[in-house]
Amino acid sequence: MARAVDALMYTLDLNPDIGAEGRVLFLRAQKHPALEHFRERLSCQQTWKPRAAQLEASGYQVDRNVQGKYPLVIVLPDPQRDLAVADLARAYDCLEEGGILMAAQHNDAGAKKTEQHLKAAAGLVETLSKHHSRVFWSSKEAGRPWNEEVLESWRQRGTMRRVMEGKWWSQPGLFSWDCIDEGSALLVNHLPQDLRGHAADLGCGWGFLSAHLLRECPDIDSLDLYDADADAFEPIRRNLGIIPTRVKTRSLWRDVTEGIETARYDVIVTNPPFHDGKTTDPTIGMRFLAAAAGGLKSDGQLWLVANRQLPYENLLNELFEHCATMVEQKGFKVMQARRPKLGARLKQSRGSKRGFFSK
Numbered sequence: 001m002a003r004a005v006d007a008l009m010y011t012l013d014l015n016p017d018i019g020a021e022g023r024v025l026f027l028r029a030q031k032h033p034a035l036e037h038f039r040e041r042l043s044c045q046q047t048w049k050p051r052a053a054q055l056e057a058s059g060y061q062v063d064r065n066v067q068g069k070y071p072l073v074i075v076l077p078d079p080q081r082d083l084a085v086a087d088l089a090r091a092y093d094c095l096e097e098g099g100i101l102m103a104a105q106h107n108d109a110g111a112k113k114t115e116q117h118l119k120a121a122a123g124l125v126e127t128l129s130k131h132h133s134r135v136f137w138s139s140k141e142a143g144r145p146w147n148e149e150v151l152e153s154w155r156q157r158g159t160m161r162r163v164m165e166g167k168w169w170s171q172p173g174l175f176s177w178d179c180i181d182e183g184s185a186l187l188v189n190h191l192p193q194d195l196r197g198h199a200a201d202l203g204c205g206w207g208f209l210s211a212h213l214l215r216e217c218p219d220i221d222s223l224d225l226y227d228a229d230a231d232a233f234e235p236i237r238r239n240l241g242i243i244p245t246r247v248k249t250r251s252l253w254r255d256v257t258e259g260i261e262t263a264r265y266d267v268i269v270t271n272p273p274f275h276d277g278k279t280t281d282p283t284i285g286m287r288f289l290a291a292a293a294g295g296l297k298s299d300g301q302l303w304l305v306a307n308r309q310l311p312y313e314n315l316l317n318e319l320f321e322h323c324a325t326m327v328e329q330k331g332f333k334v335m336q337a338r339r340p341k342l343g344a345r346l347k348q349s350r351g352s353k354r355g356f357f358s359k
């Protein structure tokens, strides 16, 4: 499938003067063979763990945050609208005087709108369409100031803030970022209070399920929060920081589909993701379940919520000795699975990354 990063690299190739020398900053960086051209002078920023891991595996250093000024900043703005404009503002803030900001986005992710936004701030924009994407760029020149009011409003749109009448900290772009997900609310209503021992929350988001465990389950000893999105962790720190508890928590920036710590946990809770971008993909959730089975002790238990139509039952029966649907309501089901089968844990401990999906 054509990707915005292909269009971005195509445009750089067509315009060899852009980025011919000097340092290059790539925001929301993705792996691409053409990056090789900039290898020695490239800084990559990425907060999504699977993408960061791909870049690192190719030998690029990846930072979650970046500082400094660059003559060329390339960016793949997030599809979420607030984040897209915040990404443009961030790219602008990293530009040297005379530098070029180049962005690329897939048409289905709102490229036309993002290009219009860039025009609103920069005035002049050049553009190219390729690979079902648009690439648009502009320069920062002393005699042609960008609209600072527009830029400032974009910076604000991406920031972490208090939401839901100040009860929680969150940030645009996180799952269900300014309201409690109905499925997660249903899950906490059915979690028993006597959950105990070492717990994990897989795909923790801004921490709703974890906060419930800390508040309502006094026998939990430790809690590991896993998410692929590094932006989740500061809201989590604040949301959990106000809960009086003796429980030791750890925030783990991980791709759960690659597995978690083997046979460590007594309890795992999750509202597993089932999307890859805009596409529904139940195999992601299934990989979460396989990771959970690998991460649980032999008498451990998994509690999850899922959209009713998601086909998790067969896999759970394959992975666990016992599996039951505890409640079905409003299009969701809450399920409990207990006692992972030995094979499920052995697969993970032997390093089989895809567990039951790579037989």
Ligand SMILES: C[S@@+](CC[C@H](N)C(=O)[O-])C[C@H]1O[C@@H](n2cnc3c(N)ncnc32)[C@H](O)[C@@H]1O
Pocket (backbone or CB within 6 Å): 050, 175, 176, 181, 184, 202, 203, 204, 205, 206, 207, 208, 209, 226, 227, 228, 229, 232, 254, 255, 256, 257, 270, 271, 272, 273, 274
């Ligand atoms: C359905 S949301 C649930 C969020 C939160 N637990 C709640 O109940 O509101 C799924 C979460 O999984 C995370 N996620 C998606 N893919 C992931 C992956 N491969 N590894 C780790 N986390 C992932 C997302 O960032 C998101 O926070």
